[in-house]
Amino acid sequence: MKQITAKYGGTYILVADDYIVNQELVKEMLEMMECEVDVADDGKETLDMFNENEYDIIFLDIQMPEMDGYEVARRIRQVAKGKQIPIVAITANALVGDREKCLDAGMNDYMPKPIKGERLEEMLRKHLPNKEQH
Secondary structure, three states: OOOOOOEEEEEEEEOOOOOOOHHHHHHHHHHHHOOOEEOOOOOOHHHHHHHOOOOEEEEOOOOOOOOHHHHHHHHHHOOOOOOOOOEEEEEEEOOOOHHHHHHHHHOOOEOOOOOOOHHHHHHHHHHHOOOEEE
């Protein structure tokens, strides 16, 4: 397994996933990169947390109770009023057309599960290029 080397101190991230094992895994990997991480269990909680906090990036599961990730992304784009917060889909779906469906819902990128540290690093580097510290 590749070593996590990037540091993103001061980066505030929301991880939305209804599966506790995924929540803990992604949170731990991001904390190894010195990120501050909040976790939401469902779509409604994700929207509530987004409305109450300023996040640098959101990792958003597609299949969640209350409201799926597609609807959450659409609503975030409606209320963000021009602020282009990066939203990265995290999903077990890796079928043809899934990536496009995520992008059509307003997400910036797509990351299939299982989530790996190097893939998280790649997404942070790609969507928050000015945040990485050495």
